[in-house]
Amino acid sequence: MSDGVKHINSAQEFANLLNTTQYVVADFYADWCGPCKAIAPMYAQFAKTFSIPNFLAFAKINVDSVQQVAQHYRVSAMPTFLFFKNGKQVAVNGSVMIQGADVNSLRAAAEKMGRLAKEKAAAAGSS
Amino acid sequence: MSALKAGDSFPEGVTFTYVAPSGDTDLTVCGLPIQYDASKEFANKKVVLVAVPGAFTPTCQQQHVPSYLAKLEEFKSKGVDQIIFIASNDAWVMAAWGKANGVKDESILFMSDADCKFSKTIGWTQGDRTKRYAIVIDHGKVTYAELDEVPKSIANTGADGVLAKL
Numbered sequence: 001m002s003d004g005v006k007h008i009n010s011a012q013e014f015a016n017l018l019n020t021t022q023y024v025v026a027d028f029y030a031d032w033c034g035p036c037k038a039i040a041p042m043y044a045q046f047a048k049t050f051s052i053p054n055f056l057a058f059a060k061i062n063v064d065s066v067q068q069v070a071q072h073y074r075v076s077a078m079p080t081f082l083f084f085k086n087g088k089q090v091a092v093n094g095s096v097m098i099q100g101a102d103v104n105s106l107r108a109a110a111e112k113m114g115r116l117a118k119e120k121a122a123a124a125g126s127s
Numbered sequence: 128m129s130a131l132k133a134g135d136s137f138p139e140g141v142t143f144t145y146v147a148p149s150g151d152t153d154l155t156v157c158g159l160p161i162q163y164d165a166s167k168e169f170a171n172k173k174v175v176l177v178a179v180p181g182a183f184t185p186t187c188q189q190q191h192v193p194s195y196l197a198k199l200e201e202f203k204s205k206g207v208d209q210i211i212f213i214a215s216n217d218a219w220v221m222a223a224w225g226k227a228n229g230v231k232d233e234s235i236l237f238m239s240d241a242d243c244k245f246s247k248t249i250g251w252t253q254g255d256r257t258k259r260y261a262i263v264i265d266h267g268k269v270t271y272a273e274l275d276e277v278p279k280s281i282a283n284t285g286a287d288g289v290l291a292k293l
Binding site for chain 1: 146147149155156157158159161
């Protein structure tokens with residue numbers, strides 16, 4: 001059983017998510033951005049397939065509504081996908097960010113994060 | 128408002144907005160304008176700042192930008208870290224203008240002096256557009272600041288004119 005996408009409405013919400021979830025994927029998007037709309041269904045699908053409460057979450061951050069967070073991470077193009085481990089930004093599959101509606105890279109990153117989160121969750125469950 | 132001239136310090140608090148170049152991913156990416164803190168960036172760089180009345184307008188498009196594109200290496204050899212084109216057009220128009228000129232990287236940045244905010248402080252505007260001018264800032268100090276007021280002329284602000292003074 002997994003959650004869907006986590007919609008972030010404030011900097012505090014994002015901070016909370018980073019504090020409580022080991023791995024986080026963040027989708028920075030805008031309502032008026034065509035490519036963002038195009039990739040949204042796939043992102044939602046990855047969220048459904050790979051999310052694990054406390055171990056992997058897929059967040060969506062509207063750059064117009066939560067400007068502070070978008071500016072903090074210097075988001076300059078949408079969609080931009082960032083990756084976090086234990087609250088710190090990390091690279092996945094060699095990329096520190098995916099810029100643009102690149103489904104293949106996003107799928108590979110989601111699968112990788114999913115695998116890592118599953119291992120961590122399993123390890124935590126057996127201790 | 129006071130015009131800038133060689134020897135002046137570049138003013139504090141000057142910012143522009145621009146959409147960072149994102150390489151070839153034009154079709155699958157939407158640009159988001161970010162603020163460029165010019166005063167802060169110019170403090171430790173050698174920059175050529177060129178203002179044009181309008182993106183895509185005839186002289187600017189046919190002569191001004193091409194003159195710089197042709198001389199990028201020469202500017203680099205004279206120690207110029209960044210060439211920035213500004214106009215009163217918004218950041219998206221400026222970004223599109225850059226792409227239309229085939230600029231995919233940061234060799235020339237295209238930024239918006241929205242509402243001619245900066246150009247007004249130095250009195251170099253015409254109506255709601257900027258005048259055609261070029262300013263060279265070397266680590267915070269203005270070393271060149273000239274206008275081209277003759278229509279269609281880029282004698283002072285085109286690549287050759289500016290290179291001659293570097």
